[in-house]
Amino acid sequence: MNLNRKVTLLFVALAASILIALVIISLYAFRSFALNSSTAHVKTAAEIVRVHLTEAMINGTINKREQFLERLMEVQGLSMARVIRSPLVSQQFGEGLQREMVADRIETQVLQDGQPRFSIIDEIGEPVFRGTIPYIASSRGTPNCLQCHRVQEGDVLGAVTIELLLSGLRKHAMTSVIGIMITVAVFSLLAITLARRLVLPVGDTATEIGEVVQRALKGQFKARVTQRTTDDVGMIAAHVNRLLEYLDHGLSSIVERVAQLTGRMPSGIDNQLETTIDMVNSLADAATFKITIEEDETKAEIYERFGQLLTKRFGICEYSLYETRDTGHLQVIKINGDENQNCLWCNPQILIRSEHCRARRAGHVVDGLTQEHICAAFVADAQGGEVRQHYCVPIIQSGVVGAVVQLVTTQTIAPCLALQVPYILMFIREMAPVLEAKRLTETLRESSLQDVMTGLHNRRFLEEYVETLVATAKRRHTVLAILLLDLDYFKMVNDTHGHDAGDAVLKGVAELLKQNVRSSDLVIRFGGEEFLILLPDTNGEMAVKVAEKIRLAVEQYKFRIAGGELKKTISVGVALFPEDSETFWQTLKYADVALYRAKETGRNRVLRFAPEMWHDENDGY
Structure with a gap:
């Protein structure tokens, strides 16, 4: 219900209330007026009858009182007038006229207690006001009632009953009430009309404001x-x-x-x-999101956080994340949130020949939601069931595609993904420079932890990684074998053949070391012609075997240098952590002691550290 209707109903209700109140008040006032007026008329008429009867008695014309009553009935509004004698008067003067002889219940009560009675009665559907007035004997005034009547002061001599017709008063009252109602109704209508003229603009304006606000909310x-x-x-x-x-x-x-x-x-x-x-x-x-991933340490953490974003915020559970390696090949980062999967939604050939990936090759978005079969490498039915569609976004880093985000969805919910794509692109745009920064940071860090000439890890890498390595060994309760290797008579190579030949020998040794250890083992150029190999989960016997294998490989290898070939040998010292010592660096010293003893006892040999090798002169190691 709008404001105009509410205001109109309010004014109508007020007008109706006022009208009803005025009608009730008017009817009550007219009734009170009619009763008071009728009472006064009845008393007046009764007094006239009393005076006439008294005068008639004094003048000796009491026998003509019937004619007087008949003429009195001609007064407008009077319907009945009669006189009732009390028993005291009848005893003194005898029975009177017929109409004076019969007393009804009300008249009998008046004769008994001398109190007037007034009431409204209904005679043949017409209201009549009836009043019965007693005549009280009194010695005061003129004439003196006690002079003629043998009664006591205050005795009731009789009663006069007068009946008045109220139809005229009622008609007048109804006419007045109707007139009041019409007048009030007219004024109410005028007031409502005027109020509406004043209020309608307010209501209409309020309604329109409500409508425009509703539109604004939309x-x-x-x-x-x-x-x-x-x-x-x-x-x-x-x-x-x-x-x-x-x-x-x-x-x-x-x-x-x-x-x-x-x-x-x-x-x-x-x-x-x-x-x-x-x-x-x-x-x-x-x-x-950008601020958060900027604080992440590695790209792997960023990819993990982005995968959670796709799943939790956008409800995308099927997706692929690829990264371009330095070789130009694509590497799987995540498939549907799992890091240990091969290609699922793409042909695995893209990992070997990245140009098969359209997003990697073109460097712009590949919209498979609106263009089916746009990329030949996409596998739409990789998991069976409903055919999938894809949306691939390349992440540009340093002017080339550094990574590819592939969103996968069914045809049923593809329109929903299309609506979410602009928001996902915002996160990808924020993620791209952070990935680029992390890539550059990792490249710089790797370069600082890598020996430039041999490509092996350097001593700085060992210093940063050793805590993790030690903690892993302690947590898993395993042995970490430490092999310290040193080329025999390497200084002669530089002095005889030059530093280029020495560099070639070091590079060749580095390749031999990598070829003869596991991928989980760490090969470090420890300094000059010294190399360090860390063998996790390797006992003393196996460590010695690996060291002997390396020694033999170096001994049999022919290093190519300018002007010919060169053969070299290597000495190895072996120590075990935490068997030989509870600290890594002390164990490394023990490996150095074993290496020194191997050098001292003839070179080109492998020695496992023994406690008797340690003596006071080794404290400088």
Whole structure:
């Protein structure tokens, strides 16, 4: 119910209430007036009858009182007048006229107690006011009742009953009440009409404001409120219109700017306000996401966080993350949130020949949601069931595709994914520079932890990695074998054949070491011609075998140098952590002691550390 109807109903209710109250008051007033007036008339008529009867008795014309009563009945409104004698008068003067002889119940009560009685009775559907007035004997006044009647002071001599017709009064009362009702109704209608003329603009303006606000809540700010008056209501309408215009202009500007950032312009059927709020919130969330991943240590953490974002925020459980390696090949990072899977939604050939990946080759978005079969490498039925569609986004780093994000969905929910894509792209755009920074950081870090000439890890790497290595061994209760290796008479190579030949020998030794250990083992150039090999989960016997294998491989290898070939030998010292010592660096010293003893006892040999090798002169190691 709008304001106009409420106000109209309020005024109608007030007018009806006033009208009903006036009718009730008028009817009550007329009734009271009729009773009082009838009572006065009856008393007056009764007094006239009493006076006439008294005068008739004094003048000796009492026998003509019947004619008097008949003439009295001709008075307008009177319907009956009769006189009732009391038993005291009948005893003194005998029975009177017929109409004076019969007393009804009310008259009998009046004769007994001398109190007048008044009442309204209904005679043949017409209201009649009846009054019965007693005649009281009194010695006061003229004439003196006790002079003629043998009664006591205050005795009842008789009663006069007068009946008045009330139809005329009732008709007059109804006419008056109807007149009042008509007058009040007319004035009420005039008041309601005037009030509506004053209130209608308020109600209509309020209704329109409500409608435009509802439209505004749906993102529509083009509607305007009609300015009907120049008063405060009109000013409110004008202010609302200016506000809507300001919001429309401001929101349109915000939408354009946000659309530039998100790549999505709201359609005509979108709620412009909700869509803008959603996009702004997404921009804020993307900025927060960027701040969060900037604090992550590695790219792996960033990919993990992005995968959780796809699953928890966007409900995408099927996706692939690929990264471009330095060789140009693609490497699987995640498939459906799992790090230990091969290609699922793409032909595995893309890992060998990355140009088979259209996103990697073209360097722009591949929209398989709107263009089916756009990429020949996509496997739409990899898991059976409903055929899948894809949306691939390349992440550009340093001008080339550094990674590829592949979103996978069924045809049924592909339209939902299409709506989410602009928001996902915001997070990808925020993630791209952070991945690039992490890649550069990892490259710099790897270069600082790598020996430039041999490509092996350097001593700095050992210093950073040793705590992790030791903690792993302690947690798993395993043995870590330490092999310290040193080329025999390496200084002669540099002195005889030059430093180029020495570098070639070191590179060759590095390759031999890598070829003769496991992928989980660590080979480190410890300094100069010294190398360090760490063998996790390896006991003393196996460590010695590995060391002997390496010694033999070096002994049999022919190093190619300028002007010919060269053969070299190597000495190895072996120690075990934590068998030989509870600390890693002390164990390393024991390996060095074993290496020194191997050098001292003839070189080109492998020696396992024994406690007797340690003596006071080794404290300098």
